[in-house]
Amino acid sequence: MLLLALDTATPAVTVALHDGTASFGTVAESSQVDARRHGELLLPAVDRVLAEAGLRLDAVTDIVVGVGPGPYTGLRVGLMTADTFGLALGVPVHGVCTLDGLAYASGIEDGPFVVATDARRKEVYWARYEDARTRASGPAVDRPADIADEVAGLPAVGAGALLYPDTFPDARGPEHVSAAALAALAAERLAAGAELLEPRPLYLRRPDAQVPKNYKVVTPQ
Amino acid sequence: MADSRDEPLVLGIETSCDETGVGVVRGTTLLADAVASSVDEHARFGGVVPEVASRAHLEAMVPTIQRALKDAGVAASDLDGIAVTAGPGLAGALLVGVSAAKAYAYALGKPLYGVNHLASHICVDQLEHGALPEPTMALLVSGGHSSLLLSTDITSDVRPLGSTIDDAAGEAFDKIARVLNLGFPGGPVIDRYAREGDPAAIAFPRGLTGPRDAAYDFSFSGLKTSVARWIEAKRAAGEDVPVRDVAASFQEAVVDVLTRKAVRACKDEGVDHLMIGGGVAANTRLRALAQERCERAGIRLRVPRPKLCTDNGAMVAALGAEMVARNRAPSDLGLSADSSLPVTEPHVPGAGAHSHDHDHVHEVSKDNLYS
Numbered sequence: 001m002l003l004l005a006l007d008t009a010t011p012a013v014t015v016a017l018h019d020g021t022a023s024f025g026t027v028a029e030s031s032q033v034d035a036r037r038h039g040e041l042l043l044p045a046v047d048r049v050l051a052e053a054g055l056r057l058d059a060v061t062d063i064v065v066g067v068g069p070g071p072y073t074g075l076r077v078g079l080m081t082a083d084t085f086g087l088a089l090g091v092p093v094h095g096v097c098t099l100d101g102l103a104y105a106s107g108i109e110d111g112p113f114v115v116a117t118d119a120r121r122k123e124v125y126w127a128r129y130e131d132a133r134t135r136a137s138g139p140a141v142d143r144p145a146d147i148a149d150e151v152a153g154l155p156a157v158g159a160g161a162l163l164y165p166d167t168f169p170d171a172r173g174p175e176h177v178s179a180a181a182l183a184a185l186a187a188e189r190l191a192a193g194a195e196l197l198e199p200r201p202l203y204l205r206r207p208d209a210q211v212p213k214n215y216k217v218v219t220p221q
Numbered sequence: 222m223a224d225s226r227d228e229p230l231v232l233g234i235e236t237s238c239d240e241t242g243v244g245v246v247r248g249t250t251l252l253a254d255a256v257a258s259s260v261d262e263h264a265r266f267g268g269v270v271p272e273v274a275s276r277a278h279l280e281a282m283v284p285t286i287q288r289a290l291k292d293a294g295v296a297a298s299d300l301d302g303i304a305v306t307a308g309p310g311l312a313g314a315l316l317v318g319v320s321a322a323k324a325y326a327y328a329l330g331k332p333l334y335g336v337n338h339l340a341s342h343i344c345v346d347q348l349e350h351g352a353l354p355e356p357t358m359a360l361l362v363s364g365g366h367s368s369l370l371l372s373t374d375i376t377s378d379v380r381p382l383g384s385t386i387d388d389a390a391g392e393a394f395d396k397i398a399r400v401l402n403l404g405f406p407g408g409p410v411i412d413r414y415a416r417e418g419d420p421a422a423i424a425f426p427r428g429l430t431g432p433r434d435a436a437y438d439f440s441f442s443g444l445k446t447s448v449a450r451w452i453e454a455k456r457a458a459g460e461d462v463p464v465r466d467v468a469a470s471f472q473e474a475v476v477d478v479l480t481r482k483a484v485r486a487c488k489d490e491g492v493d494h495l496m497i498g499g500g501v502a503a504n505t506r507l508r509a510l511a512q513e514r515c516e517r518a519g520i521r522l523r524v525p526r527p528k529l530c531t532d533n534g535a536m537v538a539a540l541g542a543e544m545v546a547r548n549r550a551p552s553d554l555g556l557s558a559d560s561s562l563p564v565t566e567p568h569v570p571g572a573g574a575h576s577h578d579h580d581h582v583h584e585v586s587k588d589n590l591y592s
């Protein structure tokens with residue numbers, strides 16, 4: 001088994017190859033933080049990771065992709081890339097919640113705790129975990145102040161937590177998800193025969209679409 | 222004549238606006254033109270909503286690629302290249318297509334060509350009427366653009382002679398349709414009503430046609446306001462609005478200026494071919510008046526069938542095939558979507574663009590994936 005994992009739901013453009021054997025099965029990895037250039041950076045990163053591992057794309061048996069939640073434009077880059085790889089290679093594409101990848105990477109064994117990423121517009125994407133592998137609720141998108149009571153006293157992981165210390169006083173890293181963590185989590189779940197998610201984006205918000213106001217009169221009244 | 226099997230087989234992806242288009246061509250022969258449109262999802266908003274379009278592209282892409290390959294009866298491994306609209310267009314929408322094209326080209330080990338949407342609108346006519354004459358004069362009219370372009374080589378030289386200084390022609394159709402409560406998009410419905418109306422009923426103004434005005438630029442904003450005022454005056458007076466006559470007179474004002482300026486540009490530049498493309502080129506009155514005026518001026522008119530005038534993947538594939546045929550340098554894997562890609566850049570060659578051999582060698586790894 002050779003998993004190619006990628007995630008573009010946070011400012012990190014992250015790609016990893018994983019042999020699927022154990023939680024330390026990462027073969028090669030690349031992570032760059034640049035929230036505005038997911039589209040440009042992702043394919044060269046895939047190419048670099050494969051070159052580093054001395055492998056070719058057609059050796060990959062499964063694609064793993066972070067399905068967010070995350071800012072839409074970047075999020076779609078990863079999903080579209082994963083979908084198209086799946087089509088071209090004829091291999092399955094598995095979705096994993098990006099926040100689950102962060103929870104897994106946190107290494108927190110005893111919860112509860114919270115994962116929060118930056119949703120922009122002064123909001124966070126967040127979910128609550130029992131432990132590093134078990135999501136208790138969410139994901140959801142909210143203003144930090146509105147969830148302060150719910151998360152009070154809990155450790156919080158991710159850039160969204162670090163951004164709002166009033167709501168998340170016990171904030172810690174990692175800031176962004178890593179594809180290596182995503183791949184390791186997916187490998188565990190696949191080995192256990194668990195169902196992964198469809199590779200569809202978790203937008204959580206409806207598209208911004210203002211119905212244009214009724215026709216504006218041009219004749220001066 | 223060369224065996225058409227020698228001509229480049231290219232798949233093209235278009236996502237600059239609300240159509241997810243995937244086309245397959247061999248040289249100048251159309252093999253497949255698969256389009257999934259999200260236009261119905263935009264109708265209630267009265268215009269294209271970028272986020273709605275981007276979401277729809279992501280959903281539609283893989284099935285549309287599969288449909289195009291099936292319609293064309295070719296295998297992905299047979300392709301000689303993947304072309305994609307790199308711009309101009311809606312940034313988020315373009316990015317979905319560019320991401321798909323890059324991943325597809327990389328996984329298949331095929332060269333990638335990021336191409337210009339406007340040049341594609343011109344090149345698509347090769348699928349209908351054979352190789353483009355050089356030079357070709359092109360009038361591109363749609364909801365996003367209204368331009369007069371002169372091209373001596375569609376892969377390397379496209380010169381803008383003029384364009385709209387305010388609204389695109391298609392935008393004016395949408396806005397007038399909204400004032401008349403005819404829904405969105407406005408082009409087809411105005412065309413339909415206009416067929417039963419009198420184009421000379423109301424004398425609406427012709428923008429930028431004075432002796433001192435820019436010869437090849439367009440302006441439709443004044444016309445739009447003038448039509449809206451006329452309708453409002455009727456309504457204010459409690460009279461019925463003669464929808465058919467308004468539609469016909471408005472449409473006549475638009476196509477009169479478009480065709481007059483296009484024919485003048487041909488004469489001034491000594492070009493004896495005029496190509497009309499873009500969504501508004503599907504307008505029946507524009508096609509008829511252009512035919513009449515071109516005949517009178519001794520100009521040969523080329524207008525593709527309506528389905529090739531609106532946004533589609535075949536036009537992207539057509540330009541991609543021409544890029545392959547003329548040995549243009551492929552794009553690299555860092556290709557980005559450029560929402561304001563200038564019309565003077567028909568394609569986006571890779572940073573290290575150098576040679577012309579692309580026998581399926583990877584741009585970054587230099588590794589032949591399927592050797």
Ligand SMILES: [Zn+2]
Pocket residue numbers: 338342363365499500531532
């Ligand atoms: Zn167009």
